[in-house]
Every structure is written in C-alpha cells, then in structure tokens.
Amino acid sequence: xxxxxxxPKQIFSTRGWGLLAAGLLCLLAAQxxxxxxxxxxxxxxxxxxxxxxxxxxxxxxxxxxxxxxDPSPVQTSAAVTVRLAVARTGPGTGHALxxxxxxxxxxxxxxxxxxxxxxxxxxxxxxxxxxxxxRGQFVxxxxxxxxxxxxxxxxxxxxxxAGDVLTVTPAPVYLPPTSLAGAxxxxxxxxxRSRANPSDDDVMTREYRHGDPMRRxxxxxxxxxxxxxxxQEESVTTPEATVILDHRYLAHSQGTGxxxxxxxLEPVSSDSxxxxxxxxxxxxxxxxxxxxxxxxxxxxxxxAFLHSPSAPEPHTEEFLGAAGLQSIAESxxxxxLTGPRHPGGDAGPRPFDDRLLDKLSAHxxxxxxxxxLGRLTPAEARDLAPAAAFGANAFAxxxxxxxxxxxxxxxxxxxxxxxxxxxxxATALPAAWSAFDDDGAAPEATAADARRGAGARQ
Numbered sequence: 001x002x003x004x005x006x007x008p009k010q011i012f013s014t015r016g017w018g019l020l021a022a023g024l025l026c027l028l029a030a031q032x033x034x035x036x037x038x039x040x041x042x043x044x045x046x047x048x049x050x051x052x053x054x055x056x057x058x059x060x061x062x063x064x065x066x067x068x069x070d071p072s073p074v075q076t077s078a079a080v081t082v083r084l085a086v087a088r089t090g091p092g093t094g095h096a097l098x099x100x101x102x103x104x105x106x107x108x109x110x111x112x113x114x115x116x117x118x119x120x121x122x123x124x125x126x127x128x129x130x131x132x133x134x135r136g137q138f139v140x141x142x143x144x145x146x147x148x149x150x151x152x153x154x155x156x157x158x159x160x161x162a163g164d165v166l167t168v169t170p171a172p173v174y175l176p177p178t179s180l181a182g183a184x185x186x187x188x189x190x191x192x193r194s195r196a197n198p199s200d201d202d203v204m205t206r207e208y209r210h211g212d213p214m215r216r217x218x219x220x221x222x223x224x225x226x227x228x229x230x231x232q233e234e235s236v237t238t239p240e241a242t243v244i245l246d247h248r249y250l251a252h253s254q255g256t257g258x259x260x261x262x263x264x265l266e267p268v269s270s271d272s273x274x275x276x277x278x279x280x281x282x283x284x285x286x287x288x289x290x291x292x293x294x295x296x297x298x299x300x301x302x303x304a305f306l307h308s309p310s311a312p313e314p315h316t317e318e319f320l321g322a323a324g325l326q327s328i329a330e331s332x333x334x335x336x337l338t339g340p341r342h343p344g345g346d347a348g349p350r351p352f353d354d355r356l357l358d359k360l361s362a363h364x365x366x367x368x369x370x371x372x373l374g375r376l377t378p379a380e381a382r383d384l385a386p387a388a389a390f391g392a393n394a395f396a397x398x399x400x401x402x403x404x405x406x407x408x409x410x411x412x413x414x415x416x417x418x419x420x421x422x423x424x425x426a427t428a429l430p431a432a433w434s435a436f437d438d439d440g441a442a443p444e445a446t447a448a449d450a451r452r453g454a455g456a457r458q
Contacts, residue, residue: 016049016153052153062090063114065143065161073167073330079129080166082140086114087123096147101163103138106130114145132168135277136266137310137334139163167310169329170278172285175433204232238320240367241287242295242360242391245280245304247273248351249337251374252399267309267336271425272399276372277332279397279429283370288325292367293318296328299351299373299384301359310334352383360390368393371418375400381409385416395436396420 012020023045030038066085074080086098096114116124132138141163148155205221208228221229246252252273269277284294295318296304305311311331319328349355360369369391371384376398388394396418400406406422413420421435 011053011154012049013148013152013155015151016052016155019045019049019153048151049153052149052151055149056147056154056156060156060158061088061096061145061147063087063143063145063160064089065141067141067161067164069140069164069166073169073333074132075169075171075329076135077131077133077171079131081127081129084126084143085123086126086143086160088114096145098143098145098160100128100143101141101159102130103140105132105134106138130166132166134266134274135168135170135333138166138168138266140166167330167333169333170281172282173278173429175282175286176430178433178437205229206232238291238293240295240363241292242297242363242367242369243280243283243304244297244299244356244369244371244373245276246299246351246371246373247276247304247307247335247337248299248339248374249341250339250343251376252276252337253341267334269336272374273337275423275425275427275429276374276397276399277335279372279432281329281332282429282433283372284319284325284328288319288321293320294324294328295319295363296331297356297359299356300349300353301355301357302349305331305335307338308332308335352380352387357387357390360387364390365392367391368395370394371396373398373400376409378405378408378412381412385412385418388413388417394418397432398422399424 023042026038026042026045029035030042064087068083070081070083071078072080082100084100097111098114099109099111102109110126110128112124112126114124115122116126118125130140142159142161144157145160146155146157205218206229208217208230212230216230218229218231249268252270280296284296287294297317298304298306303315303317305316305328306314308314308331310333312327314331316327319325369387371387371394373384373396376384384396394417396413398406398409398413398420400409400422410420410422419436421432423432
C-alpha cells in the first residue's frame with residue numbers, strides 16, 4: 001500500500017491533499033529562507049483546498065430520488081426489480097458518483113454515475129435486481145452522492161433520500177388435497193344450493209318487496225295468499241376456516257436457529273417459528289384458493305397480526321378473497337416472536353383461555369379450525385383441547401419435535417378431538433399436511449428436509 005492510499009479521501013481528493021502538502025512545504029521553506037513570495041504561494045496553496053471544502057459543504061447539489069419495487073411486495077427467493085429515477089433539483093452542474101446503500105444480506109451495493117448516458121429531461125434512470133431468501137422488511141437506500149468542486153480538490157458524500165422499505169413475504173408451499181377442505185357449505189362443510197328443478201311444493205316464498213323482479217313472482221302462492229309472493233332464493237354461504245398462529249416467544253425460542261434483529265427491520269424469529277409462518281401462509285393460500293373466508297387469531301383470541309409491523313390492518317382478523325390473502329402475506333412478512341422471554345415474566349393475556357374459546361364459539365361449526373403451534377405445556381394443551389368442539393374439524397400442527405412430553409401433549413389434544421401432528425423445522429410441510437389423513441402419524445424428516453431446516457435462517 002502506497003503513501004497516498006493511506007490518506008483519507010472523504011474530505012479532500014488526492015489533488016487536494018497534494019496542494020495542502022505543497023502549501024506546508026512552501027510555508028516551511030518561506031520560514032527557512034525568509035522569502036515573501038514563497039509565503040504568498042504557501043497561503044494560496046493552503047487556502048484553495050479549504051475554500052473548495054467550504055464550497056462543497058455549503059453549496060452541495062440537491063437531488064430528488066424516486067424508487068420503485070417490481071413486484072411489491074415480493075415473495076422470498078423471488079427476484080425484485082428496483083428502479084431508480086434521480087434528478088437534480090437545485091443549481092449546479094458536473095458529475096457525481098452515487099451508491100445505493102443496501103442491508104448486508106443483499107451483497108455489494110450498486111454504484112452508478114450521475115448523470116447517466118441515457119438521461120432524459122434532467123432525470124437519470126437506473127435499474128438493478130435483489131433477492132432475499134428470508135422474509136422481512138428491509139430498508140433499501142438511501143442513495144449517497146459523492147461529488148467534488150470544479151477543481152477536484154475536495155470530496156463530499158451525503159445521503160440524498162431517506163430510503164424505502166421493501167417487504168418480503170413468505171412464499172406459500174403447495175399442499176396436496178386432503179379431506180380437510182373437501183366438502184363445504186352453510187356450516188363450512190357442505191355447499192348450500194337450491195335444487196335445479198324444484199317443484200312448487202319445494203319452493204320457499206315470501207311477501208313481495210319493492211324492487212323484486214317480476215320474474216320471481218310465484219303465481220300459485222300469490223293465488224293462495226291473495227297477495228304478491230316471490231320465490232325466496234337460497235343463498236350460498238362462504239365457507240369459513242379459523243387459523244390460530246402461535247407467535248409466543250417461549251413457544252418457539254427453545255429450539256435451534258434463534259435469530260434476533262440483524263439488519264433492516266428483520267423480525268425476531270427461530271427455525272421453528274419460520275416453519276410455522278410458512279405453514280400459516282401455505283394453509284391460508286390453500287384454503288383461500290378454495291374460496292374459504294379466513295379468520296386469523298393468536299392463542300389469546302386477539303387478531304393474529306396485531307403486533308406485526310408489516311400488517312396493513314393489524315386489528316383485522318377476517319380475510320376474504322385475493323385481497324385478503326395478500327393482506328395475510330404482508331402481515332406475515334415481519335411478524336416476530338412476542339411476549340415474555342423468561343418463564344414467569346409479564347405474560348400478558350393468557351393463551352388458550354375463555355377469550356379464544358368465545359371467539360371460536362361465535363363461529364361454531366362453520367368450518368375447520370387449524371392451530372399452528374409451538375411448544376406447549378401440558379396445562380396449555382389441556383386448556384386448548386376443548387376448542388376442538390367449536391370446529392367442524394380441528395387440526396393442529398405442533399412444532400415441538402419429539403419426546404416424552406410431546407407425546408403427552410399430543411395425547412391430550414387428540415383426546416379433546418384434535419387431529420394433531422408433531423413436526424420439527426426439518427419436516428416437509430406437504431408431508432405434515434398429508435399426515436392429517438393418516439390419523440396424525442408424524443411424518444419422517446428426510447435428509448434434504450433437514451438441510452433445508454438448518455439453512456432456513458442463513
């Protein structure tokens with residue numbers, strides 16, 4: 001490494017440092033030789049870089065930045081295209097070196113020159129791609145601009161925008177068809193439709209109301225009642241499903257792979273919780289594609305995404321259609337582990353208590369109840385067991401691995417009416433889903449599944 005490589009270049013350029021060094025040498029020579037002309041030259045050489053430095057700080061160029069993500073939000077492992085438009089908003093000319101600041105997980109930050117060769121109407125456009133293997137919200141930017149004075153003596157770098165948040169949602173895993181979502185209807189199980197060719201005796205009628213079309217008038221009933229009667233069409237009720245997502249810190253933090261916040265707005269998580277989030281997204285997508293209305297709750301009966309910083313509507317617990325599924329995906333993007341971090345701490349609302357049971361009772365037998373859980377204590381399992389009676393079917397995925405305590409918990413849930421499956425972060429989600437049709441037999445984790453689980457948070 002040369003002498004010039006050791007000199008910091010965030011204040012002066014190599015040329016600026018050279019002038020300062022020359023000025024100091026001239027100043028020293030003027031003192032030794034007593035030459036006034038050398039003193040004047042020394043002052044000039046020293047003042048020029050300092051004036052340039054003041055000019056770049058006071059008269060720094062101003063820019064506007066527009067940043068767009070396509071698609072937004074983006075699923076994990078999918079590529080997102082970032083488009084930048086940079087324009088100068090204040091007086092000034094010349095070139096600037098710009099850099100887009102990125103979280104470390106995205107690799108090297110892109111560098112570009114302003115103005116671009118293809119600049120139009122004073123605006124330069126740039127484009128690059130990003131990819132994230134994990135969900136979360138990440139601050140992309142700000143753009144920093146490095147520019148110098150017209151003589152190239154001083155260098156100044158500053159941020160020209162505040163950056164934007166990129167939301168990365170968990171990608172759903174395809175789940176094979178099972179008996180869980182087979183038949184549906186007015187109670188969430190069997191579709192409710194009137195018969196194609198009903199007889200006059202089968203038709204339900206009611207009094208005519210203003211606005212009813214005349215084609216629905218039932219003349220035979222009108223003659224019997226002496227007033228206009230119309231056919232009452234039986235509506236098809238949207239099937240419902242309730243998903244309970246356990247995001248308690250103590251339920252998921254005891255396994256391997258714990259990760260606290262590292263960059264951007266990454267949530268506090270663990271391998272087992274990442275498995276649970278992917279399961280929740282996949283189950284909701286599987287049921288949403290089958291026209292289910294979804295209700296998402298946490299173990300305390302509160303909206304499941306109440307504490308998610310990425311939730312568009314944190315207090316919402318009911319989701320319907322493609323828009324509802326998109327809202328669930330965004331809410332799961334930055335959801336993290338919540339609650340006390342030590343047993344006996346300030347626990348807040350008690351899990352699996354009457355509040356949750358009351359919520360389930362309000363939609364009694366309208367469809368299946370699916371619980372995606374972490375580690376449970378035997379007491380918590382006993383509290384949750386009666387909740388199975390409020391669903392047309394009750395299914396539980398328990399991310400607790402295997403062991404004597406797990407077997408006890410699974411037995412308690414199954415006695416209460418749950419079809420429960422014990423899983424680990426290495427368990428393939430489709431295999432766990434299919435296990436519901438195999439009397440809850442725990443699926444085996446393959447070597448490939450184990451490698452995926454070990455690398456889930458890398």
